[in-house]
Amino acid sequence: MNNPIVLNAFRFVLLLLAQVLIFNGLNFMGTINPMVYVIFLYWYPIKENRAVFLLVAFLLGLLIDIFSDSLALHTLAILTAAFARPFIMRFCFGVNYEFQNFTFKNTTKIQRITYLALLIVLHHTIFFCFEILSFSHILLILKKILSTSLLTIFLCTLFSSLFSPKSE
Amino acid sequence: MQRIINFILNNRNTFLYALLSFIALLLTVRSHSYHQSKFxxxxxxxxxxxxxxxxxxxxxxxxxxxxxxxxxxxxxxxxxxFNAQTGEEQVLDSSLLPxxxxxxxxxxxxxxxxxxxxxxxxxxxxxxxxxxxxxxxxxxxxxxxxxxxxxxxxxxxxxxxxxxxxxxxxxxxxxxxxxxxxxxxxxxxxxxxxxxxxxxxxxxxxxxxxxxxxxxxxxxxxxxxxxxxxxxxxxxxxxxxxxxxxxxxxxxxxxxxxxxxxxxxxxxxxx
Known part of the structure; x- marks a missing residue:
């Protein structure tokens, strides 16, 4: 499990299955289905090749779309979140994340949660805007973004503290 | 020419992102006109x-x-x-039923x-x-x-x-x-x-x-x-x-x- 490729492939499959088999059918309070697979972006190593990262995110989104019959909405949302990850990291951790010796251990809990929350809110905003694609439903869109984001952030925070890798 | 190539190489991730989101948008928009994504x-x-x-x-x-x-x-x-009315018009061959x-x-x-x-x-x-x-x-x-x-x-x-x-x-x-x-x-x-x-x-x-x-x-x-x-x-x-x-x-x-x-x-x- 120390090989980062094996570890990430394992996470990829597990998150995909967890999303489509458990969380897509969760329907918390009637209709809220959290999209916890966004945590893949949070866990993905920072210093990897960005092009590979974008391609992996694209593939994850596409597979989830095939399972959920949702056109290519997940793909678009997670791709954009993956592309924006460096900007969000610079915003949350300051310039020092670009140094070689940067690890999550040196950051505060608040910084990490902000980073995770920004990724999720960006992903959900794009997802629901393109899903409904109509200005007359702006209230419905906002309601969905807010409720789903809150639940996703809650679950992802739980997961990140449950499965936090000790080596990082 | 050299400058253009350098520009593309420096921004290759942005171009990759643009290409991939174009594919995603294409899949979304194309299937909006269909009923559902065909593939x-x-x-x-x-x-x-x-x-x-x-x-x-x-x-x-x-x-x-x-x-x-x-x-x-x-x-x-x-x-x-039990309440069905059985009559002459009953069709016996089920393949004739609509x-x-x-x-x-x-x-x-x-x-x-x-x-x-x-x-x-x-x-x-x-x-x-x-x-x-x-x-x-x-x-x-x-x-x-x-x-x-x-x-x-x-x-x-x-x-x-x-x-x-x-x-x-x-x-x-x-x-x-x-x-x-x-x-x-x-x-x-x-x-x-x-x-x-x-x-x-x-x-x-x-x-x-x-x-x-x-x-x-x-x-x-x-x-x-x-x-x-x-x-x-x-x-x-x-x-x-x-x-x-x-x-x-x-x-x-x-x-x-x-x-x-x-x-x-x-x-x-x-x-």
């Missing part, structure tokens, strides 16, 4: 198998309720059978998105064709959309693209059944003229204008109604009989006359 949907083999396995396991947890539903339906059918019924199991359900699709465990190999009607013992569910060998996807009535002919029970006033994506227990019936007397609680059933569903399949009851913007038609909220969050066994209805009806109608429109 990327859950009737595909791998996703169908995985959903099938999961449904097999979770199916055990609802066996009790399913048995109760079956018993209720048997009771209703027996009542119909409607054929088959059963299938839902292996994937969704009801919270604006465009909802279900996946069922019957496909091309079992004789499922596009545009077959899908109903449950309580009411209508949707229309078959894409088919693979062993699976099919069903466009739910909880889909903003869905439009189904429906009428008020025991009258011939008909309108079309749509969904505004806000509540999964309520659908909207539009285009019922203003002169029709309505009462909250009236039953809505499928109409005779559709070649997909037989007439008089229950849909729901009127929850509330008001006039639309032009003040000449009603907008009716219909509370569904079906609990869309909890469906497992469904019936597929095929109208043998559908091809003939569709062909005739297309011919008439062309002229």
């Amino acid at each position: 990327f949907n859950s009737s595909r083999w791998v996703s169908g198998k995985i959903y099938g396995t999961a449904a097999n396991i979770s199916g055990y947890f609802s066996l009790k309720e399913e048995n109760q539903k079956l018993a209720d339906e048997n009771q209703r059918l027996r009542k119909l059978l 409607f054929q019924v088959a059963q299938a199991k839902v292996i994937k359900n969704s009801f919270s998105a604006p465009r909802n699709y279900l996946t069922i465990n019957k496909g091309d190999n079992d004789g499922v064709t596009q545009d077959m009607g899908v109903i449950t013992s309580k009411g209508i569910l949707g229309i078959v959309e894409n088919i693979s060998g062993q699976f099919a996807t069903v466009q739910s009535i909880l889909n903003t693209k869905s439009s189904i002919n429906a009428k008020i029970k025991n009258t011939d006033y008909f309108g079309s059944l749509e969904w505004d994506a806000s509540d999964h227990t309520v659908v909207q019936l539009v285009d019922i003229p203003r002169l029709v007397p309505l009462v909250v609680g009236d039953t809505i059933v499928t109409g005779a204008m559709s070649s997909i569903f037989p007439e008089n399949i229950p849909i729901g009851t009127i929850k509330r109604y008001d006039l639309n913007a032009s003040k000449s038609y009603y907008n009716i909220d219909v509370a569904l009989f079906n609990d869309m969050a909890n469906v497992r066994w469904v019936y597929l209805v095929q109208n043998h006359n559908k091809a003939e009806i569709d062909q005739l109608e297309a011919q008439t429109e062309d002229e």
Whole structure:
């Protein structure tokens, strides 16, 4: 499990299955289905090749779309979140994340949660805007973004503290 | 030239992002004009198998309720059978009857998105064709959309693209059944003229204008109604009989006359 490729492939499959088999059918309070697979972006190593990262995110989104019959909405949302990850990291951790010796251990809990929350809110905003694609439903869109984001952030925070890798 | 190449190399990730999101947008927009993505949907083999396995396991947890539903339906059918009028006009050869019924199991359900699709465990190999009607013992569910060998996807009535002919029970006033994506227990019936007397609680059933569903399949009851913007038609909220969050066994209805009806109608429109 120390090989980062094996570890990430394992996470990829597990998150995909967890999303489509458990969380897509969760329907918390009637209709809220959290999209916890966004945590893949949070866990993905920072210093990897960005092009590979974008391609992996694209593939994850596409597979989830095939399972959920949702056109290519997940793909678009997670791709954009993956592309924006460096900007969000610079915003949350300051310039020092670009140094070689940067690890999550040196950051505060608040910084990490902000980073995770920004990724999720960006992903959900794009997802629901393109899903409904109509200005007359702006209230419905906002309601969905807010409720789903809150639940996703809650679950992802739980997961990140449950499965936090000790080596990082 | 050197500068252009350098510029592209320096911004290669941005270009990659633009290319990939272009592909994603293309898939989304192209399938907006179709009913559903033709290639990327859950009737595909791998996703169908995985959903099938999961449904097999979770199916055990609802066996009790399913048995109760079956018993209720048997009771209703027996009542119909004992009261049925047997006469000379009874057709003995079942292949001459206009409607054929088959059963299938839902292996994937969704009801919270604006465009909802279900996946069922019957496909091309079992004789499922596009545009077959899908109903449950309580009411209508949707229309078959894409088919693979062993699976099919069903466009739910909880889909903003869905439009189904429906009428008020025991009258011939008909309108079309749509969904505004806000509540999964309520659908909207539009285009019922203003002169029709309505009462909250009236039953809505499928109409005779559709070649997909037989007439008089229950849909729901009127929850509330008001006039639309032009003040000449009603907008009716219909509370569904079906609990869309909890469906497992469904019936597929095929109208043998559908091809003939569709062909005739297309011919008439062309002229």
